[in-house]
Amino acid sequence: MIATKLKHDGVTLKIASTVESVSPLGEALHALCLYATGSECCALDIQRAVVESLNNVILHAYNNQAGNDIIVQWSQENRFLRIEIIDYGLSMSSLPTAVLPAFDAEIGRGWWIIHSCVDDYYYKVVECIERERVYKPEGDSEYFEDIIVKSHSNILTLIKQF
Amino acid sequence: MIATKLKHDGVTLKIASTVESVSPLGEALHALCLYATGSECCALDIQRAVVESLNNVILHAYNNQAGNDIIVQWSQENRFLRIEIIDYGLSMSSLPTAVLPAFDAEIGRGWWIIHSCVDDYYYKVVECIERERVYKPEGDSEYFEDIIVKSHSNILTLIKQF
Amino acid sequence: MILHEQKHDDIDIVVLSGRFIMADTPEVRERLKSLIDEGSGKLIIDMEKVTFIDSSACAVLISAFKNIQIKSGRLVLVTSPVVQSLIELTRLHTIFEILPTLPTALDAFGAN
Amino acid sequence: MILHEQKHDDIDIVVLSGRFIMADTPEVRERLKSLIDEGSGKLIIDMEKVTFIDSSACAVLISAFKNIQIKSGRLVLVTSPVVQSLIELTRLHTIFEILPTLPTALDAFGAN
Numbered sequence: 001m002i003a004t005k006l007k008h009d010g011v012t013l014k015i016a017s018t019v020e021s022v023s024p025l026g027e028a029l030h031a032l033c034l035y036a037t038g039s040e041c042c043a044l045d046i047q048r049a050v051v052e053s054l055n056n057v058i059l060h061a062y063n064n065q066a067g068n069d070i071i072v073q074w075s076q077e078n079r080f081l082r083i084e085i086i087d088y089g090l091s092m093s094s095l096p097t098a099v100l101p102a103f104d105a106e107i108g109r110g111w112w113i114i115h116s117c118v119d120d121y122y123y124k125v126v127e128c129i130e131r132e133r134v135y136k137p138e139g140d141s142e143y144f145e146d147i148i149v150k151s152h153s154n155i156l157t158l159i160k161q162f
Numbered sequence: 163m164i165a166t167k168l169k170h171d172g173v174t175l176k177i178a179s180t181v182e183s184v185s186p187l188g189e190a191l192h193a194l195c196l197y198a199t200g201s202e203c204c205a206l207d208i209q210r211a212v213v214e215s216l217n218n219v220i221l222h223a224y225n226n227q228a229g230n231d232i233i234v235q236w237s238q239e240n241r242f243l244r245i246e247i248i249d250y251g252l253s254m255s256s257l258p259t260a261v262l263p264a265f266d267a268e269i270g271r272g273w274w275i276i277h278s279c280v281d282d283y284y285y286k287v288v289e290c291i292e293r294e295r296v297y298k299p300e301g302d303s304e305y306f307e308d309i310i311v312k313s314h315s316n317i318l319t320l321i322k323q324f
Numbered sequence: 325m326i327l328h329e330q331k332h333d334d335i336d337i338v339v340l341s342g343r344f345i346m347a348d349t350p351e352v353r354e355r356l357k358s359l360i361d362e363g364s365g366k367l368i369i370d371m372e373k374v375t376f377i378d379s380s381a382c383a384v385l386i387s388a389f390k391n392i393q394i395k396s397g398r399l400v401l402v403t404s405p406v407v408q409s410l411i412e413l414t415r416l417h418t419i420f421e422i423l424p425t426l427p428t429a430l431d432a433f434g435a436n
Numbered sequence: 437m438i439l440h441e442q443k444h445d446d447i448d449i450v451v452l453s454g455r456f457i458m459a460d461t462p463e464v465r466e467r468l469k470s471l472i473d474e475g476s477g478k479l480i481i482d483m484e485k486v487t488f489i490d491s492s493a494c495a496v497l498i499s500a501f502k503n504i505q506i507k508s509g510r511l512v513l514v515t516s517p518v519v520q521s522l523i524e525l526t527r528l529h530t531i532f533e534i535l536p537t538l539p540t541a542l543d544a545f546g547a548n
């Protein structure tokens with residue numbers, strides 16, 4: 001029996017930061033995961049975690065402002081799926097704790113769902129920094145340094161085993 | 163009965179120019195089309211046209227060299243799906259004719275499939291041009307013009323009604 | 325998603341189908357609120373045909389539950405497996421009354 | 437995709453399943469060629485479980501058909517609806533012998 005290689009190249013998906021974009025992206029991602037894993041259950045778990053993550057990016061990172069980009073990078077390595085959700089909005093300075101809120105609370109379940117539906121996750125803030133060194137004639141090899149953050153991105157990486 | 167809006171924002175998908183990337187992209191696109199149209203038949207037609215288009219880009223535009231990008235832009239407007247397949251490789255200077263080759267030919271069916279599976283399509287070469295005007299002291303307001311194509315992209319647009 | 329309303333005697337039935345996520349919550353929240361405000365206090369939300377649900381849609385269900393409690397009414401949910409498993413994951417099955425099909429939900433209200 | 441080989445008397449059977457597209461053609465082309473070279477001239481390609489096929493995969497089928505004709509052998513295809521409709525779209529059903537299931541294909545070779 002020959003099964004042609006299990007490793008696929010990744011797919012990068014980009015949507016605008018609108019709630020209407022979440023469904024098409026969710027369906028496309030579900031199909032990718034189902035194709036790679038053959039498991040409806042695994043694809044559903046990932047779709048759940050990703051939809052909650054996208055909701056969070058739209059609401060919290062982009063403060064509900066349309067016209068921003070969200071990038072989702074899907075890839076497979078052996079029996080792991082890796083999904084990176086990238087935004088250029090407000091960065092978190094710590095992760096929310098994954099606990100359920102009071103039964104009648106209407107917010108605060110998203111992170112619990114993310115936490116429950118994947119095997120591992122981490123959040124990364126990547127900054128693009130311009131470092132300026134100014135040398136002046138007085139003062140030999142001494143210089144003034146100035147650092148400016150030119151751009152940044154926030155990357156939530158979700159890992160799921162299958 | 164309330165059906166929440168039929169118009170979705172688009173999804174942009176990016177893959178590397180490898181044959182292994184075609185299947186995940188095909189599955190994701192199928193899911194997007196099925197979600198938007200509810201029609202398995204329409205989703206299959208579009209997947210067929212897109213897979214043939216991707217094969218052509220990989221083989222002909224990129225001459226089978228990996229490491230290049232292919233971008234697929236999916237969007238919906240009312241009862242039309244629009245799919246744009248974008249590459250940065252060799253441009254076509256005319257479209258192949260959509261006819262079937264001899265029965266025993268092993269190539270030349272791709273364009274026929276594209277032609278048969280969508281309602282409309284067109285191909286566009288977009289060039290980014292740098293125009294330089296050099297003015298020299300001798301010669302008043304006369305100048306030398308130089309035009310350099312800095313980059314280009316090829317866009318095959320497929321339109322499908324549902 | 326598609327929202328469809330029907331009535332069985334004095335029982336309001338809201339049938340949802342397709343994906344039920346954040347994009348759909350304003351409309352569904354609004355519809356449920358006015359149904360509860362104007363209704364008899366008997367409400368069934370039938371999600372047997374819901375194919376995907378997220379936490380913001382669960383919030384709409386919680387909101388409906390709270391609104392109907394204020395009126396001393398009763399809310400019964402009918403769930404698909406995908407809906408049921410998210411409700412269980414978020415432990416909401418401990419507060420909602422859930423029945424497997426619309427007929428059993430109608431039975432629960434004593435409808436015939 | 438998955439390629440599985442079996443033998444029924446002197447009939448070679450190649451069972452393909454999943455997606456059959458350009459990425460899979462080198463391996464399938466190779467396998468079919470050596471099966472035809474070494475086989476009895478009776479070959480069934482069972483694509484009942486193929487979920488998607490493209491023109492480059494059709495080219496592999498044509499190549500197998502031509503190779504087996506050189507040996508005066510016989511090739512029978514078993515198709516899924518998705519395979520069948522692409523074969524018809526490209527008019528290849530006029531050259532291939534196609535049967536709906538593996539048992540009917542075996543019958544055609546007079547197997548019992």
Ligand SMILES: Nc1ncnc2c1ncn2[C@@H]1O[C@H](COP(=O)(O)OP(=O)(O)O)[C@@H](O)[C@H]1O
Nearest residue numbers: 056057060061091092096107108109110111112
């Ligand atoms: N991508 C993000 N960017 C900024 N803040 C976030 C992000 N994701 C989550 N948060 C913060 O974490 C909190 C908990 O998130 P979550 O559990 O999804 O609940 P909810 O979004 O319903 O408030 C949010 O209220 C928000 O303050």
Ligand SMILES: Nc1ncnc2c1ncn2[C@@H]1O[C@H](COP(=O)(O)OP(=O)(O)O)[C@@H](O)[C@H]1O
Nearest residue numbers: 218219222223253254258269270271272273274
């Ligand atoms: N994206 C493309 N870039 C350059 N040439 C192309 C492209 N698509 C198609 N062609 C040309 O059109 C021809 C017909 O394409 P097609 O019908 O798909 O058959 P095949 O790819 O099997 O040769 C190709 O052989 C190639 O010369």
